[in-house]
Amino acid sequence: MAARAIWKGELKLGKHNVGVKFFSAIEDRSVRFHLLHEKDQAPVEQHIVRKDTGKDVPREDMRKAFAVGANTAVILQPEELEELVPPESRDIELLRFVPADAIGDQWYERAYYLGPDGHTEDYFAFGAALSRKEVIGIARWVMRKKRYLGAISVVDGYLVMTTMRRAEQVLSFSGVEPAKSATPQANELKLAEQLVKSIEADFDPQQWQNEYRERLLELIEAKARGEKIKPVPVKKKRPEGSLADSLKASIAAAKEKKVA
Amino acid sequence: MPSRKRQREPEARADEESAGARVRSLWSGTITFGLVSIPVDLLTAVRPRQTAMKLVDTEGHALGRQYHCSKEGKKLDYDDLVRGYETDDGKMVVITDQEFESVAPEMSADIELRSFVPLEQVPALYFQKPYFLAPAGKSAKAYVLLAATMERTGRVAIGSFVMRGHEYLVAIVPDNGVLRLDTLRYADEIRTPASIGLPKHSKPAAAKVTQFARQIEALTHEQIDIAELQDQEARQLQSLVESKQKAHDDVIHPKGAEAAEETEAGGGAKVIDLMEVLRKSLSRSAVVRTAEASEPIDLAERRAQRDARSSATKKKSAPAKAKRKTPRKRAKRS
Numbered sequence: 001m002a003a004r005a006i007w008k009g010e011l012k013l014g015k016h017n018v019g020v021k022f023f024s025a026i027e028d029r030s031v032r033f034h035l036l037h038e039k040d041q042a043p044v045e046q047h048i049v050r051k052d053t054g055k056d057v058p059r060e061d062m063r064k065a066f067a068v069g070a071n072t073a074v075i076l077q078p079e080e081l082e083e084l085v086p087p088e089s090r091d092i093e094l095l096r097f098v099p100a101d102a103i104g105d106q107w108y109e110r111a112y113y114l115g116p117d118g119h120t121e122d123y124f125a126f127g128a129a130l131s132r133k134e135v136i137g138i139a140r141w142v143m144r145k146k147r148y149l150g151a152i153s154v155v156d157g158y159l160v161m162t163t164m165r166r167a168e169q170v171l172s173f174s175g176v177e178p179a180k181s182a183t184p185q186a187n188e189l190k191l192a193e194q195l196v197k198s199i200e201a202d203f204d205p206q207q208w209q210n211e212y213r214e215r216l217l218e219l220i221e222a223k224a225r226g227e228k229i230k231p232v233p234v235k236k237k238r239p240e241g242s243l244a245d246s247l248k249a250s251i252a253a254a255k256e257k258k259v260a
Numbered sequence: 261m262p263s264r265k266r267q268r269e270p271e272a273r274a275d276e277e278s279a280g281a282r283v284r285s286l287w288s289g290t291i292t293f294g295l296v297s298i299p300v301d302l303l304t305a306v307r308p309r310q311t312a313m314k315l316v317d318t319e320g321h322a323l324g325r326q327y328h329c330s331k332e333g334k335k336l337d338y339d340d341l342v343r344g345y346e347t348d349d350g351k352m353v354v355i356t357d358q359e360f361e362s363v364a365p366e367m368s369a370d371i372e373l374r375s376f377v378p379l380e381q382v383p384a385l386y387f388q389k390p391y392f393l394a395p396a397g398k399s400a401k402a403y404v405l406l407a408a409t410m411e412r413t414g415r416v417a418i419g420s421f422v423m424r425g426h427e428y429l430v431a432i433v434p435d436n437g438v439l440r441l442d443t444l445r446y447a448d449e450i451r452t453p454a455s456i457g458l459p460k461h462s463k464p465a466a467a468k469v470t471q472f473a474r475q476i477e478a479l480t481h482e483q484i485d486i487a488e489l490q491d492q493e494a495r496q497l498q499s500l501v502e503s504k505q506k507a508h509d510d511v512i513h514p515k516g517a518e519a520a521e522e523t524e525a526g527g528g529a530k531v532i533d534l535m536e537v538l539r540k541s542l543s544r545s546a547v548v549r550t551a552e553a554s555e556p557i558d559l560a561e562r563r564a565q566r567d568a569r570s571s572a573t574k575k576k577s578a579p580a581k582a583k584r585k586t587p588r589k590r591a592k593r594s
Contacts, residue, residue, distance in 0.1 A: 003451070003455070003456040003457060013472065013475050013476070013479075014475040014478075016471075016472070016475065023451070023456045023458075024451070025385055025450060025451050026385075026445065026449055026450065026451070027448075027449050027450070027451055028449070029446075029448060029449050031345065032345075033343035033344060033345050033355070034343070034344045034345075034346060034352070035327065035341050035342075035343060035344075036341065036342050036343070036344045036352070036354065037329040037330075037331070037332070037336055037340055037341065037342075038340055038341060038342045039329075039340065040329065040331050040332070041342075041344065041352065041354060042329050042330050042331035042332070043330050043344075044327040044328060044329060044330065044336060044341060045327070045328045045329075045330050046325050046326070046327060046328075047325070047326045047327075047328055048315065048323050048324070048325060048326075049323065049324060049325075049326045050317060050321050050322070050323060050324075051321070051322045051323065051324045051515070052321060052322070052515075054326065054335070057317050057323055061317050061318050062315060062316075062317065062323065063315075063316050063317065063318055063320075064313040064314070064315065064316075065313060065314045065315075065316045065320065065512060065514060066313050066314075066497060066498075066501045067313075067314060068501060068505060071513050071514075071515070072511060072512070072513055073314060073316070073320070073511075073512050073513075073514055074501045074504045074505050074509075074510055074511055074512070075316060075318075075320060075510035075512055076313070076497075076500065076501070076504075076510070077510070080500060084493070084496050084497060084500065094479065095479075095485070095488050096479050096480070096481050096484075096485065096488070097476050097477075097479050097480040097481070098480070098481055098482065098483060098484055099482070102482070102483055102484050103484060104435065105382075105384065105387045105390065105431075105433065105442055106305055106306065106390035106435075106440065106442070107489075108384050108387045111384065111385045113451065113453060113456055113458065115453075115456065115458045115459070116458075116459060120459055120462060121462065121464045121465065121468060122464075122468070124461060124462055124463070124464045125464035125465070125468040125469045125471075125472050126472050128464055128469045128472075129469050129470075129471075129472035129473040129475075129476055130472075130476065132469065132473055133473055133476050133477065133480065135476060135480055137476075137479075138484060138488060138489075140488070146493075147492055147493055149488075149489055151384070153384065155383060155385065156453065157461050158453045158458055160384070160385065162384050162385070164489065165306060166309060166489060166490060166491035166494070166552075167486045167489040167490050167491070167550065167551040167552035168307065168309070168310065168490065168491050168494065168550055168551075168552050169306050169307045169308070169309060169491075169550070169551075170306065170307075170550065170551040171281055171283070171305055171306075171307065171392075171534065171548055171549070171550055171551075172435075172436070172548070172549060172550075172551055173435060173436040173437065173438050173538075173546060173547065173548055174436060174546075174547045174549075175543070175545040175546055175547045176436055176437030176438055176538070176542060176543045176545070176546045177437075177543050177545050178400055178404045178437070178542060178543050179400075179543070179544070181399065181401070182399060182400040182401045182403075182404050182542075183401075183404065184401060184404060184405040184408060188405055189405065189408065189409065189412075192405050192406070192408075192409040193409055193412065193413060195293070195294050195409075196376045196409055196410070196413050196415055197376075197413070199294070199373075199374070199375050199376055200375065200376050200377070200415065201375035201376070201377055201418075202377060202378075202381060203377040203378075203381035203382050203418065205386065205429075205444070205446070205447035205450075206447050208420065208429045208446060208447070209446065209448070210427070210429075210446045210448075211365065211427060212363065212364065212365050212425075212426060212427050215363035216355075216360075216363050218363075219355065219359060219362070219363050220345045220347075220353050220355065223353045223355070223359075224347050224351060224353050243296060243401065243402055243405070246294065246295040246296040246297075247294065247295075247296060249294070249295045250293070250294020250295045250296065251294070253294065253295070254294065
C-alpha cells in the first residue's frame, strides 16, 4: 500500500523548480499504551492545573513563558507568538552543495523520502546530477508553520531529505591530545588494527531486531489470549586482562570464530 | 567513581543550559571490544534548542499536568496508573510494571562491539541520536587506542547496549579523538522507496542531467556555512523576550513551571561540563565548542559568570528552588 505524502514543496534550483512530495522514511514501531486508572481500568484524562492550588485552568488562560533566569520568565502572548510564525511557502531553498563528508552524522535528525510531484523526469534528473557531482544539498524551507533545515541526498536513485539540527545544538572538538601515558604503543596499535580487521564486516542492519519490542508484543498477545509467558533472560559475561594480552586473546578468539 | 545511574538532580536552570558545553551524564558502563574493556560515561551530545517554554496562567502562576480518572473524575497519582494496550478488536490488555520488567532486556553495563564496518556503509537514514562517550577509568589508554584504530582504518563499530530498559543498536564513531555513540534505528523502522510506492526509475535525458549538474556546480562549496545553519526561530524568540524584559512587560517569577511542550528525554540526569570532563579524563588541551560559536567556550569566564549569578540570587532572600519533578509516566514504551 502506498504511503501518504505529508507535505508537497518545490525544490528551487536556479530557474528550475522540481516538485516533490515528502514521505516519512521512518516508520514508528513503538508499542503504544493508554494510561489507565489501576483500580477501575478507566482511561485517564490529563488536566492542566495551577501547581500551587491544584485548580483546573481553562485553555484560554494558558500562556507560554520563556525562562530568562532561575526564577524569572517572560510571558509571550498568543498574538506575539503568532507574529513569529514564518510565512507559508512551498519553496525549498537550496543554499549550497557540499561533499557528503562535510556534515557529520550528529547533524542529522529525521529522514524523508522525496517522491516526484509532477515532472518525474526533472526529479530523476536532479537525483542523477547529485550522484554525478557526489555532493549533498543544504536546504531550508517552512513546513507546517515551522522552519526546517535539511540535507538532500540520493539513496538508491531516490531523493532523501534529512532534517538537520541547528548549529547551536551541535558540539564539536579540537585539540584532543592525550597524555603520554595514555598514548598507545606501536605494537598495541598494530594488534588493535588486527582485531578490528578480524571482526570486520559489512553493515547489515537486518541482522539486528528489536527483541524487546518483539517480547513485549508476544506478552500482550499471550495476555489477550489469557495465557502467561515465561521470561527468558540472556546472560552475558565479560573477561578482564591487560591491554596487549586482551587484544591477542581477542584476535585468537575472532579467528577461531571465522574458521568455525 | 560513584554510580550515576539512578541519581536524579533538580532540573537544570535555563541559564546554565544556555552556557556552553553543559551536557547530561546519562549512563555509565563499559565498552567491550573483544576481551578489552573500556569504562565510559555516556553524555548527551546535542544541546536542546533554546526555544522551550514553560506553561503558566495569565498571571504567571506555574501550571502542571494532573491526571484524572475519566470514570470517577478524581485526581490520580503516578502510583494509581497502569498501562493498557488496545488490541485490534478493541480489547484492553493491562500490562503491569512486573510484566514490563519480565520482558525488558537484562540490565547490563556493557556496550558490546560486534563488528567494525566502513562508515560510509551506514546510511544517514539510520542515525537517530548522538551521544559522547567520555573515558571513565583510571587510564584513557584503551579508549584512545580504540578511537585511533577506528580513525586509521576508517571503520566504525556496530554494537548494542541497554539503557533504561531499552536495548539500543548503536554505532561508535571516532570524532576528532573523542568517541561518539550514535543510536541507530532498527531496519524494520526504515521504509523503502518500494514500500512507500515511489514510481520506478526512469532514465532522464542526459541534457537535463547536465543542466542540473551545472547548476549544482555553481552552488558547490567545500564546507558548510554555519551562518546558514543557525537557529532563526530561537533568535527571534530571544530578541522578543529581551525587548519585553527591558520594557518590564509580562515579566514573571514562576516556581517550577512545567515545560509547555514535551521536551526530549534526559530530564533528571546529572548536568556536567563536557570540556571539564574531557580535560580531566582524556586531554588537558581538549576544546569543545558549539558549531555556531567562533570562539571556544571559555571555562574560566563561564565560571565567573555563574558565580556572579549565584551570589546575586543569594542576596534575593533565597527563592524557593524548583522542586524535583515527579517522573511523568509516559504512554509510550519501546
